Amino acid sequence: CFYHVQPDPTLASAEEGAAAMRMFEPDVIIALGGGSAMDAGKIMWVLYEHPEANFQDMAMRFMDIRKRIYTFPTMGEKAYFVAIPTSSGTGSEVTPFAVITDEKTGQKYPLADYQLLPNMSIIDADNMMNQPKGLTSASGIDALTHALEAYASIMATDYTDGLALKAMKNIFTYLPSAYENGANDPYAREKMADASCMAGMAFANAFLGVCHSLAHKLGAYHHLPHGVANAILITSVMRFNADPVPAKMGTFSQYQYPHALERYVECANFCGIFGKTNEETFEKFIDAIEELKARVGIKKTIADYGVDEKYFLDNLDKMVEDAFDDQCTGANPRYPLMSEIKEMYLKAYYGK
Template sequence: MFSISAAAAQKQTVSIGWLRVPPKIYFKAGCLEVAMAEFSKKKRVFIVTDKPLYDLGVSRKVTALLDSMRIQHKTYYHVESDPELGMVLDGLKEVRSFQPDLFIAIGGGSPMDAAKVMRVLYENPEHTFESLAARCADIRKRPAQALLSGSRAELVCVPTTSGTGSDVAPYCVVSDTKTGERVLLADYALTPSMSIVDAQLVMSMPRTLAAHSGLHALAHAVEAHASPLGTDYTRGLSQEAVGLILANLPRSYDAGELAPDAREAMHNAGTLAGMALANTSPGGVCHALAHRVGAAFRLPQGLAHAALITHVIAADRAAAPLYAELARHVGVGGANDADSVQNLNKALEDLKQTVGVPSSLAGVFGSAQRAVYFACIPDIAELAAADVAAAHAA
């Protein structure tokens, strides 16, 4: 949600805002089949996923439903954990050859991010990735422009992890190997048409991935709550997400599919946190640092965010009242703001310890790599300061 100026009927200036999310979000375990029934009139579906999910047969749950509706489909499963521009452009060639009227992205943030770029470039052949990136550098400068007016193909996201929030967000990240940059795109045209948050798809998620993705969602929710662009709407989403994560991540991690209610709560929390971040900013200092550390050392983004978030909270004194408000809403408030922030950080550190995540980046790296990391800190800090996420920090 962003505030903009508009002329009132009497030519007075008023402040308005909006909350932008996909037009439809299906949730509850087993909702995939119900949601897919909406596509019975589609003709050609392009599926974007990754090789592990393809090999595990996850995408076949979707293709079987498409087959039952006699809908043609093509699956592109070459997405890697950090989407690379060359891969995205290779997929785009297949998209243009296939001419779909629907995209379905299945997986974590990487397939969803790749599908977003493929879709927008398919709909806008006059754009290159470079011109698209230049246009999508700051979402707040284009509150009403649309890249997809009269679009031919919708985008449906089916998350199979519970942390990126990409299924409801107008953001995506693509790595350009020529420049060595991870390029963040931000435009409402990137917002999916539908998200299908089916918890059955995460019941067998490995416990390490459950921990990392859950703490990734936590970082989204916390930084959205502290954002200067936050509102009553987004902070409510953040508070609910953090409460769900604190209450359910330990059981989701320990018991897995034997605690289906915890797995479902975590899946919902990931999307709630994504909705909050989608309507505030692409993150804050934690996100800026995690982007750069993750790129430099090939760390999973969930792990990088998890290791950093408590240290950012402790250092971010300007946002202390907002962290304290969050602490009170999730039941760890103290006698004053300072106590509340300290209690919140302790709750998050305890949670990290419970799910086997180190307290800091120094703990993430082994002794040999730790020396390299320490030597890189000045460069990482400089790059993080220039990251678009840092521009939205308090």
């Protein structure tokens, strides 16, 4: 057993884990835990099987996620990788992604390659029954963000849409009870486990968007839990995406015209939210998300989580640049300008 995985797993702990593996050459690696444990396990798996692999090359960003110039090493030649989640949020057990932090620079690297997909995942709600309330709410809204971003992504397909819609509906229906009743409502826990996994499968194939780009940097610079960072930002990002005449379209969109507003309306309708016009339905959907966040104890702004204003403003420009450069930005339906990213951060900090 290797226990030294931090909430934002570092490269150093992954290297330590890989060194422990090399001492006895395991045939199977089991990652049991939340997203951090599973992400760290994936990196250990890579370092164990391919100690020669250059981490900086693997972490290279690329404009179109489907056409990369770096060939990831072939995985699974030494060990079979099993992921068992204990939280219902990240979906890491079914995704080709791992987010790792370089402890020397504080930089968060989202690695993306289908070689990182676990060989097996076991979704057993028994492992999730005693999640604390804070984890239940943060991971639940994280899963909702995964579903919303996958549905609005420029790479969404009919296959990912079904998974994303059902995940959203489960979260709206069952997250409040999972949060309030915990292990006393095992059915809600089970439905949230399903929702998290389905949302994971959706974004494993359709990818994410700018909400995750912004959230990754909030985590790296201010150590906000990832689900909380997503929760604070998601409705601002939805408003940004829903503009019918965006300044810039998504990079390689598979459709002729901007249609993010219509996509969000489809999500709202599937979750039982209707209005007389698309705009009214969208506003009602935003209100429903804000209401769900409030019900599960998510605070409204970054400032509410105790992030120092001076430190936030001092690092804002660097954070904006890093978020723009994040691997998730490319699949967003509207391509952001740096000034627009800055505006969303300020709105999320002050709540205006």
